[in-house]
Amino acid sequence: MLSDEPAFSPERTPVTLAAALDDAALTELGQRFETADPRDVVRWAVDTFGDGLSVGASFGGPSGMAILHMAASLKPDVHVFVLDTDYLFEETHETRARATAALGLANVRVYKPLLSHEEQAAAHGSALWMRDPDRCCELRKVEPNRRALEGRTAWIAGLRRDQSEGRAAVPIVARNARFGVVKINPLARWTEKETWAYLLEHDVPYNPLLDQGYVSIGCYNCTVPGKQGRQGRWERFEKDECGLHDA
Ligand code: SF4
Secondary structure (H helix, E strand, O other), X not given: OOOOOOOXXXXXXXXXXXXXXXHHHHHHHHHHHOOOOHHHHHHHHHHHHHHHEEEEOOOOOHHHHHHHHHHHHHOOOOEEEEEOOOOEOHHHHHHHHHHHHHHOOOOXXXXXXXXXXXXXXXXXXXXXHHHOHHHHHHHHHHHHHHHHOOOOOEEEOOOOOXXXXXXXXXXXEEEEOOOOEEEEOOOOOOOHHHHHHHHHHOOOOOOHHHHOOOOOOOEHXXXXXXXXXXXXXXXXXXXXXXXXXXX
C-alpha cells in the first residue's frame, strides 16, 4: 500500500484532482510511487482520472495483460484502446477476444490507421516497414494513438525498466507532451519475472506466442522470436521503439 496519504483532498472530484496535477505534484507523486505496489498506482490512476483514464493494450507482451487485470478489477468499463495496424498476429486478435471475456472488459475500442494496407502501398510504396519503419509506425501506430487519447487526461501503459536500455529510466508517472496526457507506467519497477508471477498467480490470459519464444510482440512484419527484451523488434534496424513511448 502507499505509505503516505494522497497529496490531494479526497473530496475533490476526479476532474479537479487531475487539474491540480502540475509538474511539481507529478514529480512528488513519482517519487512516492517508487516504493508503491503497482496495484496501488493503478488504483490512484482510476480514482484520480475516472473516465478520463485510458489503458493502452497491445495484447502482446505480459506487462499489458497484468495492467489490464489490475484496471479491470477496479473499473471494468475503463477505456481500453488497441492499435490494430492490420499487421497483428492472429494470436494477438485471439488473445484480445479471450482476455476481454475473461477480465470482463466492457469498453475495449480498436483504432485502425487512416490508410488501409493497399492505400499505404499506393501512397508510400509497398512494404514501407522494410524501408522506413519510422514512417510506417507513424502512420499505423502514432497517429491512431493520438486519436485514441483525444479527450482523455491520462494514459496507462505497460512499460518496464528492464525491457531495454532506452526504458531503463522510464518514470512511473509524468506529463506526456506528445499526446497531451499524464502517462502512467505502474509496472516500471517490476522485472519480467515479477510480471509473469503476477499473471500466473491470477490466472490472467496471455498471448500464446509468449510460449513459443517471442518476448515482445508487435506487428508480424517486424517481430521475431528468440530475442531478449525488445531486441526481437525491427531486427534489421537501429530501432526498438515505435514512436509511442520515446518522448
Ligand atoms: S511495427 Fe512494423 S509494420 Fe508495424 S507499424 Fe511499425 S514499421 Fe509498420
